[in-house]
Amino acid sequence: MRQPFSILLVLIFLASWAKAQTLLVPDRVFDGMELHTDWVVAVQGNKIVYAGPETGLSRKASYQRKHLQGMTLMPGLIEGHSHLLLHPYNETDWNDQVLKESSAERAIRGAVHAKASLLAGITTMRDLGSEGAGYTDVYLKKTIEEGIIPGPRLLVAGPAIVATGAYGPKGFHEGVTVPLGAVPVSGRDAAIQEVRNQMGNGADLIKIYADYRWKTGEPSQPTFLQEEIDAMVAAATTAGRYVVAHASTPEGMRRAILGGVETIEHGDGGTMEIFQLMKEKNVAFCPTIAAGDATEQYKGWNKEKEPDTDRIVQKKKSFRLALQSGVDIVFGGDVGVFTHGENYRELELMVAYGMEPKKALQSATSVNARVFHLNGLGKIEAGFLADIIAVEGDPTKHIQQMRNVRFVMKDGVVYKSE
Structure with a gap:
């Protein structure tokens, strides 16, 4: 019975991992149109499930928080x-x-x-x-x-x-x-x-x-x-x-x-x-x-x-x-x-x-x-794909900050985190 039980544990772990929820907490969010302060962005799997003030997010304790201090979060x-x-x-x-x-x-x-x-x-x-x-x-x-x-x-x-x-x-x-x-x-x-x-x-x-x-x-x-x-x-x-x-x-x-x-x-x-x-x-x-x-x-x-x-x-x-x-x-x-x-x-x-x-x-x-007819991309918005980056500072004021990309997530997978 040990082997099936072990397999069950692995399956439970994989299922929970697949449904992992991440809460990105930057200084500001550029949503593809406008800049916002005091916003967070919640990601589940490969989708954005919430973007807005943290007070509007339910079940906050279920998310793993990722702080992006001093950074602007934006669409990839x-x-x-x-x-x-x-x-x-x-x-x-x-x-x-x-x-x-x-x-x-x-x-x-x-x-x-x-x-x-x-x-x-x-x-x-x-x-x-x-x-x-x-x-x-x-x-x-x-x-x-x-x-x-x-x-x-x-x-x-x-x-x-x-x-x-x-x-x-x-x-x-x-x-x-x-x-x-x-x-x-x-x-x-x-x-x-x-x-x-x-x-x-x-x-x-x-x-x-x-x-x-x-x-x-x-x-x-x-x-x-x-x-x-x-x-x-x-x-x-x-x-x-x-x-x-x-x-x-x-x-x-x-x-x-x-x-x-x-x-x-x-x-x-x-x-x-x-x-x-x-x-x-x-x-x-x-x-x-x-x-x-x-x-x-x-x-x-x-x-x-x-x-x-x-x-x-x-x-x-x-x-x-x-x-x-x-x-x-x-x-x-x-x-x-x-x-x-x-x-x-x-x-x-x-x-x-x-x-x-x-x-x-x-x-x-x-x-x-x-x-380019890319539905579900280009914005930080609930329901959109989790293609998200973060840069130092505020690029809406100083475009040179786009040289300083510190976080890259594509399709819910993190490829860079500094």
Whole structure:
């Protein structure tokens, strides 16, 4: 009889552990919209079951208290534009990453990057293109979901889609065939076929390049015809997916918006007319400020001592116009161009370029959850998933506090507690 009794005790222990209740007690709570003092947050399993003043919580004695003194509790951050399979271009330029690093090496790097992102408070991430590594991002997502490696929950785009001849690596004579950073297509039928192929291989969304440089050193130009964009969006939305567009020229942005994409990535050349059209069509804007800031520094720009480069001047201008237009602004830094785990750089630059800290934090939590159709994420609210982080101080006053993530819980599991 001893063995069954022992098994019973184990089962009782596991059942009680599965129903473990934790009460998080910080100095303040940013709930995804507003800041509150004297709030606590109760977690049971992988769900938030209460958020509010402790006086409103019943059965307080049943909770294990976790004090987060001096900290602000908030929803886990939702990174809107990343490339887990890339690493900073000042380490290895993009061409060499695509041409010389195997998919196996890049997958291992991606696992390291995923862990760094999670520990920096990124509990959910859109990965917008494997950049020459096929469907490695799909399998990176799978290993995270199966608990093999730690990382954010992922929304992945697979290889992305470009117009034939527009993407790189480039610079080789016509007799040399090189792997490309995305899948090229031409024509309506081929575009539809590739969208379906990518969805069939596990892409959660489709990324297209609405404009790009046809030759190295040239300014970007529109790539896809309107009918091609329309067809790709129709093929994706029919299957319950959506399309995002790399676009930096007004015409490329316009075609993508009219075609029905859900977010515009980069948008450096955006005008007030274009941003107003985005707002009218309910298309969100992901400015990726930190990537441009990083690449200009890689080229030798000393941002502390030298005037803004032309690219930075234009970026500041387009971001101000976006703010004035009232379009939804997505937090997403194009991380991978710069170091994974330093996602805070985008938040700091959003504020430096004119956004209020609280609005930037909303962008990284509740706004991104809404724009990306992530029900049950992005807020500290009863019934929502327990994706929760804590940072030192008050980031609604000093956005730099987002560098100091001390507590990370994803899906009710604690990955960091300092």
